[in-house]
Amino acid sequence: AQTVTQSQPEMSVQEAETVTLSCTYDTSESDYYLFWYKQPPSRQMILVIRQEAYKQQNATENRFSVNFQKAAKSFSLKISDSQLGDAAMYFCAYRGTIIIQGAQKLVFGQGTRLTINP
Amino acid sequence: GAGVSQSPSNKVTEKGKDVELRCDPISGHTALYWYRQSLGQGLEFLIYFQGNSAPDKSGLPSDRFSAERTGGSVSTLTIQRTQQEDSAVYLCASSLGRDRTDTQYFGPGTRLTVL
Numbered sequence: 001a002q003t004v005t006q007s008q009p010e011m012s013v014q015e016a017e018t019v020t021l022s023c024t025y026d027t028s029e030s031d032y033y034l035f036w037y038k039q040p041p042s043r044q045m046i047l048v049i050r051q052e053a054y055k056q057q058n059a060t061e062n063r064f065s066v067n068f069q070k071a072a073k074s075f076s077l078k079i080s081d082s083q084l085g086d087a088a089m090y091f092c093a094y095r096g097t098i099i100i101q102g103a104q105k106l107v108f109g110q111g112t113r114l115t116i117n118p
Numbered sequence: 119g120a121g122v123s124q125s126p127s128n129k130v131t132e133k134g135k136d137v138e139l140r141c142d143p144i145s146g147h148t149a150l151y152w153y154r155q156s157l158g159q160g161l162e163f164l165i166y167f168q169g170n171s172a173p174d175k176s177g178l179p180s181d182r183f184s185a186e187r188t189g190g191s192v193s194t195l196t197i198q199r200t201q202q203e204d205s206a207v208y209l210c211a212s213s214l215g216r217d218r219t220d221t222q223y224f225g226p227g228t229r230l231t232v233l
Contacts, residue, residue, distance in 0.1 A: 037224075047223070105174065
């Protein structure tokens with residue numbers, strides 16, 4: 001079974017600085033997707049960024065980028081120019097691609113609570 | 119367009135009562151998922167629907183939990199004889215369900231408190 005590990009329960013960063021959140025995963029599959037979701041106090045899970053395992057190029061969405069190391073099974077999220085609105089729980093998630101029973105579910109890490117200091 | 123909606127937003131119930139949680143997916147999304155978020159267990163998958171059928175129910179924790187989906191749209195998660203350990207946030211997500219690029223979009227969740 002696939003597992004996702006986020007080793008940083010909490011992180012903090014000064015506003016306008018850069019912070020990196022770590023995520024590692026374990027899988028025997030070669031093709032899969034990785035996601036970072038943000039969950040503010042409103043509880044709404046918001047998709048931040050998505051990476052396809054067969055693409056070597058790291059995904060980028062504005063101030064958010066990932067460092068995807070497939071061999072190391074590592075998928076970290078870098079937030080540049082941190083803003084107060086970035087404060088939230090961040091979850092790393094894995095999804096397989098084989099369209100069979102069970103392959104569509106997301107497997108989540110335990111989350112990292114990010115605090116932005118003004 | 120409208121996102122995934124869930125009702126009620128919060129539910130407080132007494133131990134032993136039955137509860138129903140509702141999810142309205144994004145229009146046109148054929149896939150629907152239920153997850154549970156609790157302090158001790160993190161985010162856990164419960165059940166996955168494709169259309170009205172549920173090919174993966176592997177995450178349902180006991181036979182007290184059931185879910186159905188009608189008309190390929192609205193889904194209801196029912197918990198019978200609730201226990202205190204059922205207290206959690208129940209999240210629903212939907213996706214197009216068409217191909218390998220599928221991305222799940224989440225609702226705001228229902229916070230269930232069992233007294």
